Amino acid sequence: MTSIGLPHFLIVGAALFALGMVTVVTRRNAVGILMGVELILNAANVNFIAFNHYVAAPGSLTGQVFSIFVIVLAAAEAAIGLAIVLAIYQTFKTIDVQETDLLKE
Amino acid sequence: MEPNENIARAVEVSWLWLIPFFPLLGSAINVAVGHRLQKLYGKRAVHFIAVGVMLASCVVTEVVFWKHMFGAEPSQRFLEDHLWTMWQSGSLRVNLSFGIDPLGMMMTFIVTHVATLIHVYSTGYMADEPDYWRFFTWLNLFVFSMLLLVMGSNFLVMFFGWEGVGLCSYGLIAFWYTDVEKAKAGLKAFVVNRFGDFGFVIGLFILFWSLSGIWNPQTNKYEHQHVAYVTAQGVTVGPTVEFRELRNQVSDESTGMAERLKGMTFWGFPLLALVCILFFVGATGKSAQIPLYVWLPDAMAGPTPVSALIHAATMVTAGVYMVARLNFLFALSPPAMTVVAVVGVLTALFAASIGFFQYDIKKVLAYSTVSQLGFMFIGVGVGAYWAGVFHLMTHAFFKACLFLGSGSVILACHHEQDMRKMGGLKSYTPITRWTYLAACWAIAGFPWASGFYSKDEILWKAWTAENLTAPWIGPAIYIVGAIAALGTSFYMFRSYYMTFTGEYRGGHGHEDKERLEDPHAMAAHAHAGAITHGVPDGAPAAHAAASTVAHQHDESHGAMSTPAQAHDEHKVEVAAATAAAHGHDDGAHGDAHAHGGVPHESPNSMTYVLALLAFAAVVAGFVFGWPAAWAGGHEPVLEHFLAPSLPAAEHVRFAEPGHATEFLFQFFGLAIAALGWAGARALYLDNKSTVPARLKEMFPRAWSVVFNKYYVDELYQATVVRGSLIVARISYFIDQNLIDGLVNFMGFLGRAVAYLDAAIDTYIVDGAVNGLASLTWNSGKQLRRIQTGHIQSYLFGALGGAIVFVIIQYVIR
Numbered sequence: 001m002t003s004i005g006l007p008h009f010l011i012v013g014a015a016l017f018a019l020g021m022v023t024v025v026t027r028r029n030a031v032g033i034l035m036g037v038e039l040i041l042n043a044a045n046v047n048f049i050a051f052n053h054y055v056a057a058p059g060s061l062t063g064q065v066f067s068i069f070v071i072v073l074a075a076a077e078a079a080i081g082l083a084i085v086l087a088i089y090q091t092f093k094t095i096d097v098q099e100t101d102l103l104k105e
Numbered sequence: 106m107e108p109n110e111n112i113a114r115a116v117e118v119s120w121l122w123l124i125p126f127f128p129l130l131g132s133a134i135n136v137a138v139g140h141r142l143q144k145l146y147g148k149r150a151v152h153f154i155a156v157g158v159m160l161a162s163c164v165v166t167e168v169v170f171w172k173h174m175f176g177a178e179p180s181q182r183f184l185e186d187h188l189w190t191m192w193q194s195g196s197l198r199v200n201l202s203f204g205i206d207p208l209g210m211m212m213t214f215i216v217t218h219v220a221t222l223i224h225v226y227s228t229g230y231m232a233d234e235p236d237y238w239r240f241f242t243w244l245n246l247f248v249f250s251m252l253l254l255v256m257g258s259n260f261l262v263m264f265f266g267w268e269g270v271g272l273c274s275y276g277l278i279a280f281w282y283t284d285v286e287k288a289k290a291g292l293k294a295f296v297v298n299r300f301g302d303f304g305f306v307i308g309l310f311i312l313f314w315s316l317s318g319i320w321n322p323q324t325n326k327y328e329h330q331h332v333a334y335v336t337a338q339g340v341t342v343g344p345t346v347e348f349r350e351l352r353n354q355v356s357d358e359s360t361g362m363a364e365r366l367k368g369m370t371f372w373g374f375p376l377l378a379l380v381c382i383l384f385f386v387g388a389t390g391k392s393a394q395i396p397l398y399v400w401l402p403d404a405m406a407g408p409t410p411v412s413a414l415i416h417a418a419t420m421v422t423a424g425v426y427m428v429a430r431l432n433f434l435f436a437l438s439p440p441a442m443t444v445v446a447v448v449g450v451l452t453a454l455f456a457a458s459i460g461f462f463q464y465d466i467k468k469v470l471a472y473s474t475v476s477q478l479g480f481m482f483i484g485v486g487v488g489a490y491w492a493g494v495f496h497l498m499t500h501a502f503f504k505a506c507l508f509l510g511s512g513s514v515i516l517a518c519h520h521e522q523d524m525r526k527m528g529g530l531k532s533y534t535p536i537t538r539w540t541y542l543a544a545c546w547a548i549a550g551f552p553w554a555s556g557f558y559s560k561d562e563i564l565w566k567a568w569t570a571e572n573l574t575a576p577w578i579g580p581a582i583y584i585v586g587a588i589a590a591l592g593t594s595f596y597m598f599r600s601y602y603m604t605f606t607g608e609y610r611g612g613h614g615h616e617d618k619e620r621l622e623d624p625h626a627m628a629a630h631a632h633a634g635a636i637t638h639g640v641p642d643g644a645p646a647a648h649a650a651a652s653t654v655a656h657q658h659d660e661s662h663g664a665m666s667t668p669a670q671a672h673d674e675h676k677v678e679v680a681a682a683t684a685a686a687h688g689h690d691d692g693a694h695g696d697a698h699a700h701g702g703v704p705h706e707s708p709n710s711m712t713y714v715l716a717l718l719a720f721a722a723v724v725a726g727f728v729f730g731w732p733a734a735w736a737g738g739h740e741p742v743l744e745h746f747l748a749p750s751l752p753a754a755e756h757v758r759f760a761e762p763g764h765a766t767e768f769l770f771q772f773f774g775l776a777i778a779a780l781g782w783a784g785a786r787a788l789y790l791d792n793k794s795t796v797p798a799r800l801k802e803m804f805p806r807a808w809s810v811v812f813n814k815y816y817v818d819e820l821y822q823a824t825v826v827r828g829s830l831i832v833a834r835i836s837y838f839i840d841q842n843l844i845d846g847l848v849n850f851m852g853f854l855g856r857a858v859a860y861l862d863a864a865i866d867t868y869i870v871d872g873a874v875n876g877l878a879s880l881t882w883n884s885g886k887q888l889r890r891i892q893t894g895h896i897q898s899y900l901f902g903a904l905g906g907a908i909v910f911v912i913i914q915y916v917i918r
Contacts, residue, residue: 021904025900097895097896098897101893101894102894103895
């Protein structure tokens with residue numbers, strides 16, 4: 001049994017990203033899509049932390065700082081995203097993204 | 106070198122332009138606001154303007170005469186007023202400038218003064234005319250044009266006047282233009298004058314061409330170059346259209362111009378004779394000589410004051426004036442002078458003989474005018490320039506008086522012009538009668554009245570003329586002229602006796618005869634007369650070609666059973682139409698003169714003018730032309746006065762048979778006049794004699810030929826008019842078939858090319874453009890489907906792209 005190394009973290013990150021992407025692509029509920037986005041962002045965070053631990057110089061904090069940025073960004077994005085969803089709901093009386101096709105016009 | 110007396114040097118007088126300006130002003134005012142003035146303030150306002158400007162013009166003329174002519178040195182009598190240069194082209198320089206020399210002074214005097222009198226007369230004669238302002242507009246414009254003609258200092262200004270008087274003559278002959286016959290008479294005058302004007306213009310061109318060069322004293326040759334030079338006498342040599350410069354070039358021997366012109370030929374003809382004859386062709390048109398005299402009798406369709414002013418006193422004398430003006434040219438060419446004199450004497454006799462049998466009083470006077478103009482041309486033709494011009498002046502007085510007298514008679518007889526319906530007027534119209542008699546006395550050539558002096562001077566000069574091509578021509582002219590003078594005396598006293606003696610033969614109705622008078626009616630009448638006298642042949646010609654202008658009636662006449670009947674119907678028709686058109690006449694007539702059944706004397710404005718003219722007709726002769734033979738060799742006043750203008754008079758030779766012979770000839774002239782008078786008195790006094798009617802029956806054929814004016818109008822109808830109609834028809838044919846064919850073919854060609862071009866445009870150019878457009882359209886239509894608006898499908902796309910990229914990057918490689 002080998003110890004847990006960088007590849008394991010990357011596999012978790014990739015799995016998270018894949019799950020998030022599938023959620024975003026397949027979900028019809030707008031809130032679900034937002035959740036998928038969160039998954040993708042967290043996949044990135046896992047990668048940042050892992051690379052910071054195994055690759056960067058000892059004692060550096062670059063990866064952690066980036067992750068915090070991403071978490072803040074995700075919070076902001078979620079707020080704006082939910083506002084958009086509310087607006088969509090007021091316009092279409094639904095949050096099914098298959099129904100909201102105004103962008104084609 | 107001492108100055109040559111024959112060189113004319115100009116004295117600048119900067120206000121000569123005022124003389125023609127005033128009539129122009131009057132005409133402009135009346136044409137602009139005359140109609141309104143007449144409506145607002147009555148006819149008085151119109152004639153105040155018209156007569157006022159004429160008086161102003163007269164005053165300026167008088168001032169010019171008394172200030173610059175009277176008592177001035179002969180060399181100081183060439184007044185000029187240069188306004189501006191109208192155009193310059195190569196060596197041709199045309200100035201708008203006026204010149205008055207003694208000859209021009211005399212003409213200006215006649216034109217302004219006689220015209221003023223006739224304006225005054227017209228205020229009475231035309232009192233009933235609704236278009237009063239139009240009449241005076243034309244009349245003023247005529248005086249302006251005539252003054253341009255006599256005062257123009259070069260050929261071009263003269264020609265403007267020459268054309269202007271033609272235009273005004275047209276406008277005044279056709280003054281009552283609603284009557285087709287009168288409109289046609291105006292047109293005839295205008296068209297016939299064009300023939301003459303053509304000659305004038307061609308003559309001018311050839312003359313100008315011949316001047317374009319200078320004499321080289323070294324080589325003694327004329328060199329064709331366009332550089333003018335100045336001789337020792339101060340004469341500028343070179344091409345010119347100025348009368349004075351031309352005269353100086355011919356008079357100054359050092360220029361060699363006279364010899365040069367005499368020697369030149371043009372297409373084999375002697376140039377000078379050609380030029381002079383072409384100018385004379387212009388004169389035959391304007392002054393009604395054979396062969397272009399035919400318009401003048403028809404011109405009697407105009408109002409009588411117009412006949413007096415234009416067709417007797419002024420315009421028709423323009424040709425005589427021009428020949429006198431160009432005396433220095435004509436004197437160099439005996440053939441041209443012979444042509445002028447011979448045509449003059451033939452016209453004098455020819456027209457006098459037609460005058461014998463006319464019944465229309467104005468026609469008699471018209472032929473008399475043609476005849477008297479012939480006498481003037483004898484004068485200027487044989488070289489007695491002053492005598493021709495003297496006759497011009499005396500004629501202006503007595504013929505104006507006769508015409509105005511006839512106008513007074515016509516008015517007295519309620520617009521009746523036929524002398525057979527007059528008679529006995531001496532008790533009704535005493536003033537008209539005495540003035541008419543005085544003028545007859547003058548024209549017939551009895552002593553102490555003007556015609557005697559001028560006519561005898563002309564005939565005497567013709568007898569003694571030595572400047573003609575053959576020595577027998579002068580005496581021949583004298584004999585023919587004497588016969589014409591006999592005729593003059595006869596027909597004038599015939600008209601006097603028919604009009605003023607015997608019983609009044611006129612009707613009592615108001616017949617608008619002057620306006621009805623038409624050449625066609627005359628001819629149809631003659632036809633009826635000829636049939637009565639058993640002359641069937643000759644008559645159809647009279648009918649068929651009644652006049653050069655009136656032939657559309659022929660169809661209707663041909664359908665009628667007899668021409669006489671046709672005439673009556675025609676007349677009734679016209680009478681009805683005219684009565685409708687001129688219904689105003691009866692009403693308006695009343696105020697000016699009582700309008701019962703009897704003739705009446707004319708208003709004062711007319712009789713005073715008649716008296717003045719009669720006075721002038723009587724005294725002008727001995728005042729201005731007291732013969733040298735009676736005055737111990739002193740030349741007549743007028744000859745002395747005109748001498749500076751007529752330099753050629755010194756070079757034209759006359760025989761000097763002595764005063765006794767001249768007295769004999771004067772007595773002979775008197776005898777001729779007396780013979781004519783006695784004949785007329787015997788035949789026509791009191792309408793008693795039956796001889797005229799019997800003579801008419803004895804020689805019906807001769808009578809009808811002369812009465813129908815030798816069928817000259819018919820001859821012209823058959824030759825000139827028909828000829829030009831044939832030419833017109835040929836031109837029409839060529840136009841229709843050849844020119845139109847060519848034009849249509851070109852049109853067809855254009856259309857064919859256009860069709861081809863349209864096909865290319867439609868199928869190739871438009872196809873490409875439309876194809877591109879539809880390509881874009883259709884591809885857009887297809888591509889539009891990709892844009893669904895679903896973010897997820899876009900994301901699918903992006904994801905798919907990324908996967909493809911990954912596969913290409915990591916798997917395929």
